[in-house]
């Protein structure tokens with residue numbers, strides 16, 4: 011199985027499609043080392059992986075974000091923030107950061123946020139004098155916040171596969187999300203000040219009022235989606251579909267940007283993206299199934315963490331495992347595949363499953379940016395058509411801040427757990 | 436045709452996935468079985484048990500056993516029914532007696548005519564059933580108080596997504612609401628569903644008692660587990676090994692029922708202590724009669740639709756077996 | 768000697784025409800499945816929410832949504848093979864000289880084709896296995912193999928797309944990552960070009976006024 015891992019990495023580096031990278035070595039291994047096992051199990055586990063009820067929310071979140079990105083919602087949201095903070099040093103970068111946070115309340119995934127906010131903010135940032143690499147680094151890392159602010163695909167999938175209260179998990183993401191927002195804002199403030207990057211004119215109160223009026227309907231989205239979950243009107247996995255309905259009303263009736271032709275395009279694109287991600291989820295499931303079948307966790311876990319690990323050791327193992335895994339695969343795949351393996355073991359030692367969920371989703375978000383394979387890098391490459399190395403050049407400080415936040419949250423769990431514990435749900 | 440291929444000293448390293456978590460009925464008894472086989476054969480048999488979720492969902496582990504990827508599997512009547520629709524007879528409400536259920540079950544499995552018919556149907560699906568096991572009565576845990584049959588009407592209740600069970604619960608006016616297992620807790624918490632149905636140990640291990648205030652016993656549905664083995668594998672064993680496997684499972688029907696009843700009673704007390712607000716309601720005989728009548732008139736006549744070929748005859752046989760069992764046990 | 772030559776030419780062009788039509792048919796088929804399934808999934812989920820709150824849950828909703836997800840995923844896999852939409856890390860390829868890149872892409876497409884075709888075979892066996900056993904879905908009691916028909920078909924067409932990619936690269940001088948789209952960036956490139964052209968036209972119109 012070790013060789014399988016090495017072959018996978020070699021194939022990834024050579025530029026094979028990820029799905030082939032995941033499945034080809036497993037197919038060969040199954041044929042050579044496990045000849046008695048019927049290979050139909052590959053297809054069975056693939057479908058078991060991606061057709062899980064908990065993942066139905068993924069295409070819906072993608073569709074909702076697509077609809078709003080193709081229309082005016084993303085722009086209006088950005089504008090609403092820009093009129094308030096655009097005039098301070100680093101104002102546009104802070105606007106990007108805040109927009110990602112707020113768009114996080116509208117979208118469930120980091121990639122959707124990269125495309126929605128990135129598409130709007132990048133030209134403005136470039137015009138203001140920020141380097142292309144800084145812009146890209148900011149966008150793909152600030153997008154992490156979207157996975158922490160509810161609604162979040164990460165929390166839904168973690169909650170369903172580990173049977174943890176999704177209501178509590180949503181609340182547990184808010185503290186870490188705001189922490190990262192603040193740290194990023196401080197960083198970009200000083201970055202811009204040192205480089206003397208031009209600041210914008212202060213917007214008048216009339217402009218501000220107009221922007222708020224224009225942008226306010228977008229905020230109906232989190233109210234409907236998150237509110238509907240807490241009110242018991244729909245399940246977390248259905249919530250995204252309610253989001254689609256709201257996005258359609260918003261772009262179709264309020265902003266009037268949606269046409270039938272455009273709608274067909276958004277549907278097709280959501281279908282393609284879902285297919286591309288889900289076939290990876292399925293392949294990841296095949297991998298995870300083989301690892302379980304061969305009882306590798308039982309053999310490896312004691313070797314890594316000893317027989318009687320402390321809670322802190324376990325937390326560190328989990329954090330590192332998810333961080334590394336997400337550098338290689340989509341966060342959804344990592345959460346979906348790894349959580350059933352780790353979670354029961356870790357929770358049995360007395361660690362709060364909600365706190366663990368917040369940490370895991372944070373790692374999944376962070377891991378989506380660093381090279382070599384952070385999926386947001388590819389999203390950014392696709393959307394902004396910039397070379398790989400330009401995308402990754404300036405992400406170092408952002409990753410540093412994210413790692414620092416992780417340490418802070420491990421040391422002060424209250425950052426995540428205070429809100430869900432106080433809310434008493 | 437046992438014993439044809441295998442040598443008597445053949446060693447076996449085989450797998451048995453279970454549809455329940457570590458510590459729950461199926462996993463515990465699968466492990467007991469593994470231990471028994473190892474000791475009886477001086478280590479010639481080595482059975483690895485895989486708790487819930489490690490090798491796939493219910494549907495998957497059944498398929499794996501059919502394909503021979505795993506040799507044994509332990510799942511429940513609800514799931515096995517999508518492979519062997521006739522097994523839906525076991526999911527019909529109010530066919531099992533409330534009194535002495537483990538004894539009746541043991542008699543039916545050991546002496547009745549139903550099991551051979553069931554085995555024939557399992558064999559058509561490349562499986563051999565090893566017995567039927569009682570894991571406790573299903574409790575409805577609800578957010579709304581339920582005093583009698585009338586309170587069931589419109590109750591949004593999460594049940595297993597099986598065709599037969601859906602019809603069973605619809606007969607009382609309940610709204611069967613299918614939902615992923617992992618979403619039940621949140622669903623109860625937010626009020627998306629009013630209630631759900633689960634044996635006591637699951638209500639405890641999944642923490643459902645934290646989000647529901649009323650436990651209701653309708654005496655309609657015992658939760659039944661069915662371990663089975665891949666047909667080709669089983670037929671390749673020596674007659675001695677086959678007997679060892681079969682006899683183990685026949686011997687523990689009563690023992691495992693007693694064990695789980697003890698566990699369930701303890702957990703019920705623990706739940707009552709953890710959340711004193713919880714009410715435990717058991718439907719009276721008169722109330723049960725009302726529901727049984729609904730099941731008989733609305734569900735039983737349509738059973739062959741769900742159960743498929745030979746199912747009507749099989750249900751008849753099962754009911755006759757039960758009467759014989761009651762007579763043999765000196766019940767009314 | 769000239770007659771056979773024209774014959775092969777004619778055969779060649781007929782094949783090309785058939786290929787073109789087939790390609791269009793596959794495209795329509797995949798685009799329809801992808802958009803319709805995504806739309807139906809959204810509608811189904813929303814209708815179920817309304818139905819549950821007004822009356823009762825659609826007890827088979829989860830099962831049907833599983834069907835749509837299976838349709839979307841396998842069809843999307845095939846579509847992505849045709850249009851170079853599968854996620855990959857192009858960083859190393861970007862650095863290589865075009866000739867080496869071409870050899871690598873041909874090799875990768877060949878391996879990808881084999882993988883997809885073998886998967887198609889496994890999917891067919893699995894589907895057929897379920898069909899012969901008569902396995903049913905839990906809620907509807909429908910034959911489960913209906914849900915899987917798309918799997919062997921789409922995996923097969925995905926394999927074919929990678930074979931086409933091999934030939935495309937043998938025929939053309941440029942490097943092609945898929946038979947119908949040169950690189951994963953092209954889609955956005957044409958989109959951006961269209962947007963820019965639109966902007967320019969608007970500007971021109973304004974200036975004319």
Ligand code: NA
Nearest residue numbers: 114156159161
């Ligand atoms: Na979010």
Ligand code: NA
Nearest residue numbers: 120150154386
């Ligand atoms: Na990110």
